[in-house]
Amino acid sequence: MSTYTEDKRKVTTHRLLEMKQRGEKISMLTAYDYSMAKIIDEAGIDSILVGDSASNTMVGNATTLPMTLDQMIYHARSVVNGAKRALVVVDMPFGTCSGNPRQSLEAAIRIMQKTGADALKIEGGQEIREDVKKIINAGIPVMSHLGLMPQSINKYGTYTVRAKEEKEAQKLVDDCLLMEELGCFAITLEKIPATLASEITQKVKIPVIGIGAGSGVDGQVLVIHDMMGINKDFSPKFLRRYADLHAIMTVATQNYIRDVKESDFPNKSESY
Numbered sequence: 001m002s003t004y005t006e007d008k009r010k011v012t013t014h015r016l017l018e019m020k021q022r023g024e025k026i027s028m029l030t031a032y033d034y035s036m037a038k039i040i041d042e043a044g045i046d047s048i049l050v051g052d053s054a055s056n057t058m059v060g061n062a063t064t065l066p067m068t069l070d071q072m073i074y075h076a077r078s079v080v081n082g083a084k085r086a087l088v089v090v091d092m093p094f095g096t097c098s099g100n101p102r103q104s105l106e107a108a109i110r111i112m113q114k115t116g117a118d119a120l121k122i123e124g125g126q127e128i129r130e131d132v133k134k135i136i137n138a139g140i141p142v143m144s145h146l147g148l149m150p151q152s153i154n155k156y157g158t159y160t161v162r163a164k165e166e167k168e169a170q171k172l173v174d175d176c177l178l179m180e181e182l183g184c185f186a187i188t189l190e191k192i193p194a195t196l197a198s199e200i201t202q203k204v205k206i207p208v209i210g211i212g213a214g215s216g217v218d219g220q221v222l223v224i225h226d227m228m229g230i231n232k233d234f235s236p237k238f239l240r241r242y243a244d245l246h247a248i249m250t251v252a253t254q255n256y257i258r259d260v261k262e263s264d265f266p267n268k269s270e271s272y
């Protein structure tokens with residue numbers, strides 16, 4: 001356990017709120033499977049996001065749009081099996097929460113019942129206010145996702161920084177205040193100017209988790225394949241790589257190939 005996580009109690013939405021109140025930063029990473037979730041949970045991560053970025057990292061798709069509800073459920077169940085302490089948040093995939101509150105609630109309930117996850121993350125602002133309201137009223141904790149919303153990539157046409165213009169920045173602030181009012185337990189802000197993210201963080205009482213949103217927020221989230229250096233094809237400015245697993249795994253694979261080819265593996269002690 002890292003020195004920051006001697007507290008072994010299960011992380012809850014309430015504990016994230018307490019962390020914001022006492023100024024303790026929140027750490028969050030994505031995971032999509034049991035083994036990865038177990039490693040980062042035991043390392044002391046506060047929260048694990050079963051992101052629909054699984055579409056990119058696990059399947060190799062260009063966008064998050066192809067991810068289905070059943071695929072998210074499969075990944076989320078695997079992560080829940082590996083995470084004992086961290087708060088597990090699951091992305092509602094594209095098309096499952098988009099202006100039809102009854103359908104949205106059905107999808108939300110399905111994820112919660114089939115996976116045992118702790119909460120959901122939903123992309124969108126005031127356009128989906130009724131959906132968010134209905135899900136929260138059913139007792140399901142919701143993390144709002146605003147700023148750059150990858151599920152809307154076809155609407156934006158670009159992954160560049162959002163809310164640089166006054167009008168979009170104002171809508172973002174309004175959406176954050178609305179999501180807080182509706183009862184969201186936290187907000188994720190993706191790829192927006194640091195000053196705006198910091199301003200929003202001070203305006204709302206709930207925790208704000210940033211990705212490409214500077215340091216003035218309450219916590220940070222990164223995609224695990226990017227920060228561990230498994231995926232080398234994606235290098236945005238906001239990314240810090242903490243390992244080079246791509247290189248480690250390449251060398252390990254090459255050593256294995258050599259040992260097999262040279263009949264060095266298995267040796268006597270590795271045989272029955």
Ligand code: KIV
Pocket residue numbers: 030049050051052053054091145188190211221223
């Ligand atoms: O799907 C995901 O990994 C995300 C993060 C980028 C926040 O939503």
